[in-house]
Amino acid sequence: MNIGITLRRELGRTLAIATPLILSSLLSMGIAITDVVMMAWLGSPVLAAGAAVSDFYSILVYLVGGILGALSAVLAESRGAGRDSDCAVWIAQSFRLALIMALPGALLIGAIPQLLQLIGAESEVVVAAGDYAPMLALTFVLLLLSRVWHQCFAAFEHTRTILGGMLISLPLNALGNYALMNGHWGLPELGLAGIGLSSVICAATLLLWYSLQARRAHWYRPVARLLLCNDSLRRSKLLRLGVPIGVTCLGETGVFLLATLLIAGFSLEELAAHTLTLRVAGVLYAVPLGLSQAATVRAGLAFGAKDPAAMVRVLRIQLWLALLWGLPLVLLLLEGRELLTLWLLPDAGGRPALLETASLLLLLLALLQPADNLATQVTGFLRGLQDTRRPMQLIICSQWLLALPLGLLLGHGAGLGATGIWLGLGSGVLLACAGLLLRLQPQLALASRRNAGPASAEPDPWQACA
Template identity: 30%
Template sequence: MGDITGPVGAPGFGAKGHMRALMVLGLPLIGSNLAQNLIQFVDVLMLGWYDVTALAAVSIATPYWFTLFLLGAGFAWAVAPLVAAAVEAGDGVAARRITRMGLWLSVAAGCIFVPAFWWSAPVLLWLGQTEEIAGLAQDYLRIAGWGLFPALFAITLRSFLSALELAGIILWVSLAAAVLNVGLNWVLIFGNLGFPEMGIEGAALASVSLHVASGLGLAVYAAKRCAEYDLFTRFWRFDGQIAAQVAKLGLPMGITTVAETLLFSASAVMMGWIGEVWLAAHGIALQLASLTFMVHLGLSQAVTVRAGRAYGRRDEAGLRLGGLVALALSGAMVALTMALFLGVPGALMSVFVDPADPLRDAIIAAGVTLLAIAALFQLVDAAQVMTIGLLRGVQDTTVPLVIAIVSYWVLGIPASWLLAFPAGMGAPGIWLGMVVGLGAAAVALSVRFWWGTGRLGTVL
């Protein structure tokens, strides 16, 4: 329970000021998110050129790696609202301590998860993969798993810099990583420039190198641009009190994100029960929805920092006005997305389907149906991620975790199954079920934030 009563609007922004601040911070974060998506796209594309079996293995290994990464990343994400509040309160020492403990906890998470990468084949076999695919995926993960340390290190520094509203460097590092990824994959996967042909292991090594380069780039920038914080001086000193604070905020953030990710994983599994055409259409439609979602995710990350600053200066009026402006910006993007998904769905789908594919017409027709539902899907998905960003800014993550689990797993997944199979709606029913889950989360999280910030000047 945090009291934010104080001088109304101090130091205060008008709506235009909030919009300008959100755009300055949000646009680089949106761009960096899109660059990260591009990296994943290139990995899939280049391994597809190399070998279909390797592509299948990395398609299984990547979600495995990413799930564990998300669990550990909660500690890194917690740094942003905590540092933002500390800086706004004029406590630079607390900002340093928070960031250091975010780095400590990220390293600890990596140590816990490394065995899960090293002995991943038995898990993948249990999940129904063939021995060949599970073995190749394990070969990939035994190398890529070491990239978890620099990846979490980089995310923690990204959160620190975002909290200081120094997001430009994050965009440039992400773009540089996307370019570097193409070159490293070309050299290490295919064995160019005198290097041995390493295939899927080359892709893993390229991934680790990318995370190391990104982490080092952000570390050098943070050390020079933010020298007054002395982030890396006496880094070995552990701060139990601050570590507990970061863990308390960050662990629910990681689990919440994994809960949502698994909602989409479950939808893909159910889509596979229906058939190849619908599964292909689902993958394309979800890729399009994910691409536009990067805008809302970037805005959500920005609004976490802005809300954290309002929380730090005890500015309830600024917190609520900033939240309204952020939702309006997100809503404008939703309107544009809905117009595209409803206006030219066939054109969007056709970009992803080989003209020579005999199933092309069927996949496009199925995708047009799913994109019509995706228009509604975008509305609730954007609303829930934006409100999560606001709640994280005021350091409220435990109740949102409960809301997420109930919405996604108690309501969303059962609704998808009931609508798709007993109700006979098939694939559209799966997407409508996801709308139910995300919509329930959006409503509950909105009530949590707006009701909480309106009660006698207190924040939840």
């Protein structure tokens, strides 16, 4: 009975963290879709320029945002260990790290028009990118600062604040795009630059919202005083834990971007089917992603509290939630993949090749859901135990050293086209899942041994200011 009550309590706390994060991810997708749709209203050259700049911007966000993702793990550990005084210094050093990474990232985004010119892009595309890139460069800086607050609210289990910020951002972005790109309500007509300016306004509003909400927290005042303190040891630990997270995020995204380029060499039907499957996968991934972030926080709290039994409870809940989400999706996609294709691509009814390929790719996506969900939860759990390097190696090796070559062999060598590419990607998911599951037992044993020893001495968070 006690075990059941404890598990139910753990399930409730996990869902309380994860549900707002899941909804926030879906709202973030809505913002991206809104931008793409409104760019298309301005014409093909503008859409091409916007896509080029925003794709490069997204790559940097995945990398740098992943690095900042280490903050939630170290904050959760500090909370679990009862070292609340450490939280403020971790947050302050994360802000310093975000600012250090923001400048080179903004410069790279601002240089995209020159890059497009070097590779021979049309002049209309280069000009439009020149209007848009500076706006996204500024958005990048504001977003990184917001990302620090995002990690704080996740670690302190205040994820409704994150959801509140996204609920403000989605309509504000759509209204800003509409007004600034077309010059409505007395505002200047800025075209693509107006969509970029709307992104800046949304990012600034989100940062303001997070900052105002953070002022109510007990750790806010120490953060403000510690911002000028240089603690290189803690910043190094954030990088040591965060760089593998960023590389993992970039590697997972990169292999699918490359797959799109490879499939573009096949027929238009196969490219359309691949694009459809990726969009469906992105929506479905919002749930395991939110659960994974909750797993990092809950595992970090147990790790800091030196409680191996709590770590096992967190892991059990996460694995059950992964299967409870993944297995019904298999049945749903198996039964409804053709209807889903016709709903999202109405013209597929008159294009048998497109309908057949999309149905087959959605079938493969369905079969991969349980393994993909398990891998995502295990990765989040291991991050809570501050194990990020080996999961990065397992995922990158699985995706790039096995999945990609096998996909090329099946897609081009065996003539299976997009289906072959997806079979290769699926093999990478299965291998990564198996490797991560095998990683669990030694890491739990190691965490238990660490926790059995004396507590390590933590440096005084105020010493750097002395």
